Amino acid sequence: MPTGRLSFLYAFLFFELGVNLPFFPLWLQAQALDADAIGVVLAAPLLIRIIANPTVGALADRSGRISATLAICAVLVAAGTGLLTVARGFWPILAVVIAIALAQGPLIALADAMTLGRLAETPRAELIYGRIRLWGSLGFAAANLAAGWSLEWFSTSSVVALLLLSSILTAAAAGSCMAPEANTSRDAESSEVPTARPLLLVGVIAGAALVQASHAAFYGFGTLHWQATGVSGPAMGGLWALGVLSEVVLFSFLGYRMNGASSAAGLLVVASVAATLRWAAMSQDPGISTLMFLQLTHGVSFGATHLASIFLLARLAPGRMQARAQAWLAGGWAGAMAVLTTLCGRLYETWGEQIYLVMAAVAAVGLSLLLPVALGLRRVAAREPLGLT
Secondary structure, three states: OOHHHHHHHHHHHHHHHHHHHHHHHHHHHHOOOOHHHHHHHHHHHHHHHHHHHHHHHHHHHHHOOHHHHHHHHHHHHHHHHHHHOOOOOHHHHHHHHHHHHHHHOOHHHHHHHHHHHHOOOOOOHHHHHHHHHHHHHHHHHHHHHHHHHHHHHOOOHHHHHHHHHHHHHHHHHHHHOOOOOOOOOOHHHHOOOOOHHHHHHHHHHHHHHHHHHOOHHHHHHHHHHHHHOOOOHHHHHHHHHHHHHHHHHHHHHHHHHOOOHHHHHHHHHHHHHHHHHHHHHHOOOOOHHHHHHHHHOHHHHHHHHHHHHHHHHHHHOOHHHHHHHHHHHHHHHHHHHHHHHHHHHHHHHHHHHHHHHHHHHHHHHHHHHHHHHHHHHHHHHHHOOOOOO
C-alpha cells in the first residue's frame, strides 16, 4: 500500500475532526441548546464508543479485514452526517450524533491498526508512521482555519456542511486503502508473553487514556470560552491550527528519538507532565500571547501521548489483538472524556476557566499510572529483550 493513500486517509479523517472538535459546540449553541445540553450531546457519543470501539475492533481482528471494516464505518459516518443536516432540536440531534458515533468511534483505532500492520516489517516504523500521521495534523489545522473563516463569512450551518464534505472524502480515502491484509500475526511471540506484560498493557491504556481525556474541557468548551472573551473567529482557528502544527513538527522528527517501548514509555511520562502544567496554566485565563505558547505544547500533551501509546500497545499486545488493543485505548479515553465533558458542561457556567484545574488533576492521575509502566518496562527489558529497549 503506497504511503500516499494512507496520508490522504489521515488528512481527510482529521479534517473532519478539525471541524468537529472546535466548532461543533458553536453549531449546537446556535440550535438553542444550553451548556448542559451541549455537554450531554458531546458526551453521549463518547460513551457509545466504550462499546462500539472494542466491538468493532474485535470483529476486525477476527475477520482479518481491518481495512474493509474501516471503509464500511467511514461510509456509515458519511450517511449519518447527511442526516445531521436536517436534525433540529435536542433529541433528534442527540439521536443522530449517537448513530454517527457507533461508526465514527472506531475509525482512528482501525486506521492506526491497519497502518501499523503494514509498517510492521519496515525499518524505523515509528518515523514512517509519524510522517504519515502528520498529514492528519495538517488536515486538522486546515479544518481549523477553514471553519474559522467560514464562521466569519457564513452562518454556523457551514460547520455541518464542512463535516458532510469531509466525511464523504474520508469514505472515499478509506475505500482506496482497501487491500488484502498483510500477515502480521505474532503468535509465537504472544505465546511467550510474560505475566508482567498484561499489567503493563493495562497501565498504558489507563494512563494514556486519562492524559488524552484531560483535553475534554479544551475540546468541549475552549472555543466557547474564547468566543465569550472576545476572541475572533480567525484568531480561534489560528490558535487551534497553531496547536496542531506543533504536532506536525513532533510527528516529523520524534521517530528519530523514539526507538522501542522503554523510550516510548518515557515519552508518555513527559507528555503527562506537560498536560498537567498546560491545564494548570489555562485555568488562569491567560492572554492571547500566553495562549499561543500553551497551544504549542499541544504537540506534546496530545501528539506525543498518541504516538507513544499506540506504539507501546503494538509492542505489548498479542499479534491477533492489535485492532482490539488500539480500540481499547480509544474506548478508554472516550469513556473518561465523556464523564469529564458532562462534568464540564455542568460546571462551566459557574466555574468558567477554573474547570481546567479538574483537567490538570486528571492528567496528574494519568502520570501516576504511567510512571510505574516506565519503570516496569525497564525491568522487563532487563529480563528479556523482545524489542522493549
